[in-house]
Amino acid sequence: VLLWGAGMIGKKRKxxxxxxxxxxxxxxxxxxxxxxxxxxxxxxIDRDDVHxxxxxxxxxxxxxxxxxxxxxxxxxxxxxxxxxxxEEVQKILPDENRVILGNDSxxxxxxxxxxxxxxxxxxxTKGMTEGWRKNIFDxxxxxxxxxxxxxLEKWEGGSLVMHISEMPIKCPIAPLEFxxxxxxxxxxxxxxxxxxxxxxxxxAGAFTREIASSYLGSLLRDKxxxxxxxxxxxxxxxxxxxxxxxxGRTIIYDLLVAVPVNMxxxxxxxxxxxxxxxxIPTDPYTLQSKKYKNIFIAGDATNVPTSKAGAVAxxxxxxxxxxxxxxxxxxxxxxxxxxxANCFLETGYKKGVLLDFNYEVEPLPGRFPFSIIGPFxxxxxxxxxxxxxLLFRWxxxxxxxxxxxxPFVSPEFDMKGKKRPEKNESPxx
Amino acid sequence: xQKEIAGKTVQVDAEGYLLNMDDWTKAIADAIAQEEGIxxxxxxxxxxxxxxxxxxxxxxxxxxxxxxxxxxxxxxxELYELFPEGPGKKSSKIAGVPKPVSCV
Numbered sequence: 001v002l003l004w005g006a007g008m009i010g011k012k013r014k015x016x017x018x019x020x021x022x023x024x025x026x027x028x029x030x031x032x033x034x035x036x037x038x039x040x041x042x043x044x045i046d047r048d049d050v051h052x053x054x055x056x057x058x059x060x061x062x063x064x065x066x067x068x069x070x071x072x073x074x075x076x077x078x079x080x081x082x083x084x085x086x087e088e089v090q091k092i093l094p095d096e097n098r099v100i101l102g103n104d105s106x107x108x109x110x111x112x113x114x115x116x117x118x119x120x121x122x123x124x125t126k127g128m129t130e131g132w133r134k135n136i137f138d139x140x141x142x143x144x145x146x147x148x149x150x151x152l153e154k155w156e157g158g159s160l161v162m163h164i165s166e167m168p169i170k171c172p173i174a175p176l177e178f179x180x181x182x183x184x185x186x187x188x189x190x191x192x193x194x195x196x197x198x199x200x201x202x203x204a205g206a207f208t209r210e211i212a213s214s215y216l217g218s219l220l221r222d223k224x225x226x227x228x229x230x231x232x233x234x235x236x237x238x239x240x241x242x243x244x245x246x247x248g249r250t251i252i253y254d255l256l257v258a259v260p261v262n263m264x265x266x267x268x269x270x271x272x273x274x275x276x277x278x279x280i281p282t283d284p285y286t287l288q289s290k291k292y293k294n295i296f297i298a299g300d301a302t303n304v305p306t307s308k309a310g311a312v313a314x315x316x317x318x319x320x321x322x323x324x325x326x327x328x329x330x331x332x333x334x335x336x337x338x339x340x341a342n343c344f345l346e347t348g349y350k351k352g353v354l355l356d357f358n359y360e361v362e363p364l365p366g367r368f369p370f371s372i373i374g375p376f377x378x379x380x381x382x383x384x385x386x387x388x389x390l391l392f393r394w395x396x397x398x399x400x401x402x403x404x405x406x407p408f409v410s411p412e413f414d415m416k417g418k419k420r421p422e423k424n425e426s427p428x429x
Numbered sequence: 430x431q432k433e434i435a436g437k438t439v440q441v442d443a444e445g446y447l448l449n450m451d452d453w454t455k456a457i458a459d460a461i462a463q464e465e466g467i468x469x470x471x472x473x474x475x476x477x478x479x480x481x482x483x484x485x486x487x488x489x490x491x492x493x494x495x496x497x498x499x500x501x502x503x504x505x506x507e508l509y510e511l512f513p514e515g516p517g518k519k520s521s522k523i524a525g526v527p528k529p530v531s532c533v
Contacts, residue, residue, distance in 0.1 A: 166495065230515065232494075234506065246509040276496045305530045 014040050014328060017099055017109040019089050019267075021046035021074045023054075023310050023401070024299030025115035027317030028324075030403035033079035035321065040328075042082045043107060045089055045099070049074050051401075052142060053393060054170075055310060058177055058346065060145035061152050062185045069393075070142065077401045089116070092271040094292045111294050111327050113320075114280055116265040118170050118300035118308055124261035125165050131238025136256045139178065140170065151255060152185075157194025158254030163243060164201050165233055167208075168277075169262045170300055170308040173355065175199070176206060176216055177346045178257060183223045184348025197225045198251060200243065202232045209362035211421065212355060215379050219347060262308070264301050279303040284359065285335035287320045294327055296320055306339040306359060314400050315340045315411035340413040342368075344389035352385030354378050358413035366418035369408045378418065435460040446521070446528050450485065453525030461523045467512065470523075474511055477503050481524040491521045491529040 016032060018025045021044045029044050036042070056070035075084055088102035092112065099107045120140045122128040128136060137151060138144035162179050169175075179197050186192040199206075199220060205213035206220055206227060220227050234246045236256070243251050261277070268274025273291070275281055281290040282302040289295035298320050299313035306312055319336040326333055339359030346352050354376045355363040367374040375384050399406055432441045435456035440448040445461070447453055458478060462470050470478070480501035484492045494517045498505045512519040517529050 232505075232509075246505060247514065276493065276499055 018113040020115035024313035033081040061148040120260040122260040127236035161253035212363040286333035307341040364418040371417035447525040485526040
């Protein structure tokens with residue numbers, strides 16, 4: 001790559017600013033640090049030095065992981081060539097190529113990467129705040145997951161309701177994993193027959209795409225979990241423990257495990273660059289901002305129509321580098337991302353299911369990454385899938401964040417090993 | 430596939446959404462509304478439909494329910510009363526724009 005020809009000598013150094021030092025931000029910073037010489041300054045902005053292993057939050061309420069299993073220092077996983085600034089982003093001035101930080105200091109950029117993630121906003125649902133951490137809990141934050149663990153420890157039975165407020169949410173399979181895990185955990189504790197598990201979703205089924213939705217829907221049925229599709233929550237009455245939909249349905253809960261509305265960082269709104277949920281309008285294939293040529297977006301912060309998930313952040317982070325470099329060289333961006341997502345879904349009993357899909361192709365049954373030998377099974381429960389999920393934590397810290405490639409797993413989606421089921425044939429059979 | 434709606438032959442997808450939003454006419458909107466069980470389109474219905482069409486033209490994608498209720502002057506509760514059972518899907522179908530992407 002000819003990034004720094006003779007023309008660069010004596011010129012001002014170029015600045016790449018990355019807003020967000022999470023999964024996408026760390027991967028991009030590390031990969032850029034490997035590729036670029038010292039004519040380039042790479043800066044990551046984040047509020048603090050705590051990097052959460054978010055896929056691990058799911059295991060905390062059931063006492064499988066503790067706090068120490070999901071926390072690391074951001075600094076430890078970002079190349080020494082990258083400077084880290086611990087500040088809020090107050091505002092982005094895209095027409096001036098500047099970022100204003102919380103302490104009013106200003107960073108100028110040649111290329112800006114927005115990787116500021118998504119966060120839960122309980123205030124967006126009427127009545128949720130009143131019952132928050134009283135009888136409404138979450139597992140999308142560390143303190144939420146820990147509080148939920150404490151509640152479950154004292155659980156004696158009743159109505160356990162899993163609730164999704166509005167799409168899109170980070171890791172759309174996590175609420176399914178939660179009820180599968182809860183079913184298993186309650187059985188072990190001898191509390192399953194004293195507990196009704198209800199699954200409330202604004203989607204038309206268990207998942208967004210048809211084949212996976214029917215397969216995961218049948219798993220819910222097999223485990224005796226009731227599903228309430230197309231349930232769009234109007235309000236919650238936490239005193240009466242009621243959750244009420246716009247079309248007039250009411251469900252009573254003793255414990256509500258909620259996925260509140262997910263939104264992008266508030267600076268999107270303050271800067272006038274976000275959509276109605278503060279996600280940044282992004283070209284789904286080039287990952288360039290739809291409005292600004294020198295802004296690129298990766299991870300949960302985009303509005304592209306694929307899962308908000310670590311695997312997506314990883315695949316985007318791997319491929320976005322090409323377009324950042326194109327931009328630094330004043331070249332046009334090229335299509336680099338196909339919507340590829342790859343998610344291990346825990347189903348309890350030390351089993352898991354693997355989903356692999358992209359913008360065009362929905363999750364299909366088969367084997368991954370190799371045909372026949374797998375070793376992982378797509379849209380089918382297996383113990384190896386569960387082991388894959390547990391191993392993934394190591395891979396996350398030591399391979400993915402460092403900006404290294406996972407052997408045999410490509411950022412591009414591949415039909416290899418996948419098979420579209422015949423009509424009337426249920427996947428996984 | 431082709432479909433005749435309100436005397437006009439138009440291209441629709443498998444679920445009956447217009448493939449070309451420029452094929453749309455007010456008569457087509459009335460006809461689709463009736464198929465969807467809405468017998469009469471009131472001023473409030475039109476307020477939503479007009480917003481959806483303008484917003485889709487401007488942004489190149491159908492607006493979400495959140496976007497409709499934030500900018501059209503119609504509340505979510507009203508939207509559910511106007512287009513019962515799936516207001517996002519129904520209103521976009523009547524407005525002649527693609528089904529809104531429900532993100533995965």
